[in-house]
Amino acid sequence: MQRMKTSRLMWVLAIAVLSVSALQFIGLSNVLDMRGQIFDRSVERSLNQIAEWVQVSSEISFQDTNSANESVSQNAPIKDEARSIIRSMESLNMDSLLHVALRKNGVDAQAVFGVFNEYDQPAYLNSNGKPYWDELLEYGYSIEIKNLNFKVYFPRRNSYLLQGGLTAFLLSAFLLIGILAGLVYVYYSVRQSKHIERIRHDLMNNLTHELKTPISTIGLASEALSDKDLVLDKEQQHYYLDLIKAENKRLGLLVGKVLQASLVEKGSLKLYLEPLNIHDIVKNVVKNVAMQVRKQGGKIELDLKASNPIVKCDKTHITSVIFNLIDNALKYSEENPRIKISSVQTDKGIELSVRDNGIGIPQEHLGKVFERLYRVPTGNVHDVKGFGLGLSYVKAVVERHSGEITVESELGSYSVFKLKLKFDPPQE
Numbered sequence: 352m353q354r355m356k357t358s359r360l361m362w363v364l365a366i367a368v369l370s371v372s373a374l375q376f377i378g379l380s381n382v383l384d385m386r387g388q389i390f391d392r393s394v395e396r397s398l399n400q401i402a403e404w405v406q407v408s409s410e411i412s413f414q415d416t417n418s419a420n421e422s423v424s425q426n427a428p429i430k431d432e433a434r435s436i437i438r439s440m441e442s443l444n445m446d447s448l449l450h451v452a453l454r455k456n457g458v459d460a461q462a463v464f465g466v467f468n469e470y471d472q473p474a475y476l477n478s479n480g481k482p483y484w485d486e487l488l489e490y491g492y493s494i495e496i497k498n499l500n501f502k503v504y505f506p507r508r509n510s511y512l513l514q515g516g517l518t519a520f521l522l523s524a525f526l527l528i529g530i531l532a533g534l535v536y537v538y539y540s541v542r543q544s545k546h547i548e549r550i551r552h553d554l555m556n557n558l559t560h561e562l563k564t565p566i567s568t569i570g571l572a573s574e575a576l577s578d579k580d581l582v583l584d585k586e587q588q589h590y591y592l593d594l595i596k597a598e599n600k601r602l603g604l605l606v607g608k609v610l611q612a613s614l615v616e617k618g619s620l621k622l623y624l625e626p627l628n629i630h631d632i633v634k635n636v637v638k639n640v641a642m643q644v645r646k647q648g649g650k651i652e653l654d655l656k657a658s659n660p661i662v663k664c665d666k667t668h669i670t671s672v673i674f675n676l677i678d679n680a681l682k683y684s685e686e687n688p689r690i691k692i693s694s695v696q697t698d699k700g701i702e703l704s705v706r707d708n709g710i711g712i713p714q715e716h717l718g719k720v721f722e723r724l725y726r727v728p729t730g731n732v733h734d735v736k737g738f739g740l741g742l743s744y745v746k747a748v749v750e751r752h753s754g755e756i757t758v759e760s761e762l763g764s765y766s767v768f769k770l771k772l773k774f775d776p777p778q779e
Contacts, residue, residue, distance in 0.1 A: 361538050368531050375527065379520050386512045390458065391492075397452040398494040398503065404448065405496055409439040433468070433498045437475050440466065446479070449503065460511040463487070467500045474499055565598035572598075622665040622751055624776065629669070629701055630660040633692055636673045640681075647681060649688035657694040657701045662772045668748045669772075673705075675745050676768050680707035683766070700754075700774045706767040712760040720758060721746040745770075752776045 449464055465487045466475035473484070480487060483504050491502035505511065572591040575581060583591070637651050644651055673692075680690045684707055691706045712720060721742050745768075749756045753776040760766040 361534070361541065364534055365531075365538075368527060368534060372524075372527050372531075375520065375523055383512055390460075390508070390512060393456040393458045394453070394492050394503065394505075395494075397449075397456045397458065398492060398501065400452045400455070401448060402494050402496045402501060404452075405436060405439050405443070405501075408443060409435040433474070436497050436499055437466065440475050445477070460505045461507055462503050462505050464501065464503045465491075466496075467502060469498060469500075480504075565602050568598045569595050569602075622668065624663045624665060626661050626663055627666055627669070628660050629662060629664075629694065629703060629772070630655045630657070632666065632670055633673055633694075633703070636670060636677065637692070640674070640677055644681065644688065644690070647684070647688055648686065649681065649684065649690065651677070652689070652691045654691060654693035657696045659696060659774075660694060660701055661774075662700050663775050664752055664772060665748075669752075672745045672748050672770070673703075675742070676705040679742065679768075680705060680709060680766070683707070683709035685710060697771060700772045702769060702771045704767055704769040706765060708765055711762040711764050712758070712766055713762055714760075717758055717760060721756070 445464065449462060453459070453462060463480040463483050464477075465473055465480040465484070467488065468474050471488055476484070483506065486506075487502045487504045491504040493500050493502045495501075572594045575583070576588065576591050633653070633655065637653065641651075677690060677692075681688055684690075689708045692703070693706070694701055694703050696702075746756055749770050749772070752772055754770060754772045756768065756770040758766065758768050
């Protein structure tokens, strides 16, 4: 129920952020439309003022039209009044005049202008306007002065319109992006927390089951030995005693795994390095697990070929590493496990590999097997017990020895774990 509420809340927040973002864009669009309308009206007023100034100037000079007509090309289809307009523009500083008119109406955008006749041919076009000939004709603001069209074009009109509200919009957009990124992070954190919660729940169930079995067995065996009404011969007594010892050892291993994981998590894993023969450690571990291997109808083959197996390591932890790798191989072998432990010499130390003939690991899980509490799904194999702690501990110990561990596997065929240890790892 709580998970459903959390998911719904996340979706509501996501929809709210997206809705606010949509409103921001709609608001910006409305602001741009409004600024565009104000801009258009201001430009129209400016053009009207310019037309008025130019016409006043041309009327003053129109009295001398005869002399003005002599200076205009006879081929240009411009009437006498139009010629007077052009001469007035030539005498006026139109760039400054246009700038003053626009500034007077609150427009500070860069503008170019041109004058065209009724055939859209330029009658007056300065050097600034020539590159924008087509834009002036198609997009320019226009006003008629006699028989001429005075056109103005703003190359950066959209940028100018954006300047007013762009800063506030960008700030709010960055804030929304930050909120959305935070929401995504929280969403994935919640999912990860749920995943970890499920794993911890499975861990507690497995741990409870694993601890309950040996405790019950020890209790039953103890009651049998202490029951005065139950007559036991020596063989039966030895059987119950061996059972208690075996289950007690099993309890110790379970507690040891949990303690190992706790040390790794707290970062308090201490090493006591000393020169040791890795081959001897391997042989001792194999000897201790021999009975368990035989019970499963399995066999361990040793192929220890390293010429110099002496490395500086922590005996307790390296022993636990090798035991965990063998125990892992036994767990994931369906029947008649065949485990091969081999060693080869490297330039910096020794490489030890543990190979099994188990069910294998799917490729998509290879990169996760060393994660804490992670257990590879086993499909139809339901009797594989464990906590997902062993391989994370193995990786932590090997890395604390400045070593490296890798895994290769083929589904339904084998898995091989390779660990590299240095002759003399750096001291902590």
